[in-house]
Amino acid sequence: QVQLVESGGGLVQPGGSLRLSCEASGRTDSNYPMGWFRQAPGKERTFVGSIKWSGGSAYYAGAVRGRFTMSTDVDKNTVFLQMNGLKPEDTAVYYCAAANAEIWSSSPADYGSWGQGTQVTVTS
Numbered sequence: 001q002v003q004l005v006e007s008g009g010g011l012v013q014p015g016g017s018l019r020l021s022c023e024a025s026g027r028t029d030s031n032y033p034m035g036w037f038r039q040a041p042g043k044e045r046t047f048v049g050s051i052k053w054s055g056g057s058a059y060y061a062g063a064v065r066g067r068f069t070m071s072t073d074v075d076k077n078t079v080f081l082q083m084n085g086l087k088p089e090d091t092a093v094y095y096c097a098a099a100n101a102e103i104w105s106s107s108p109a110d111y112g113s114w115g116q117g118t119q120v121t122v123t124s
Contacts, residue, residue: 001026001113002024002025002026002028002098002112002113003024003025003026003113004022004023004024004096004097004098004113004114004115005022005023005025005115005116006020006021006022006094006095006096006115006116006117006118007020007021007023007118008020008021008118009093009094009118009119009120010119010120010121011121011123012086012120012121012122013122013123013124014086014087014088014122014123014124015085015086016086016122017082017083017084017085017086018083018086018120019080019081019082019083020036020080020081020083020094020096020118020120021078021079021080022034022036022078022079022080022081022096022115023076023077023078024077024078024079024098025077028053028077028098029053029102030052030053030054030074031052031053031054031102032052032053032098032099032100032101032102033050033051033052033099033102033103033104033105034050034051034052034053034070034072034079034096034097034098034099035047035048035049035050035096035097035098035099035105035106035111036048036049036050036070036079036081036094036095036096036097037094037095037097037108037111038090038092038093038094038095038120039092039093039095039117040091040092040093043092045095045108046061047061047106047107047108048060048061048064048068048081048094049061049064049068049070049081050070050099050104050105050106051070051071051072051079052072053072053074053079054072054074055071055072058070059104059106061106063089064083064090067083067084067085067086068081068082068083068084069081069082069084070082079096081094083120086120086122087122088122088123089122090120090122091120091121091122091123092119092120093117093118093119093120094117094118094119094120095114095115095117096114096115097111097112097113097114097115098111098112098113099111099112100112
């Protein structure tokens, strides 16, 4: 089981930036993707992006592609989500998750370990 702890959320104005961190402990597999999801009030949890611990390829939802970037620090067991050009519609609780298997997936059902979430609010 993997334990995940997110941090870095906060309040930011439109056009601003934030960097979220997700520190992992416990059993991690470098070939299993790590994902970021978000959930706005009253809405379903949706995919933001995913990346493997080894870095390299990352996949993003269309709504964030070109603005958000994922990266990893293997030595610190940490996954990052750099968010630039933030918009009010990016407001949500952001969750880090570890995939159940060595597959690329945008479905929350394919991720078995979740962090507690961190709030991101974009408002003027």
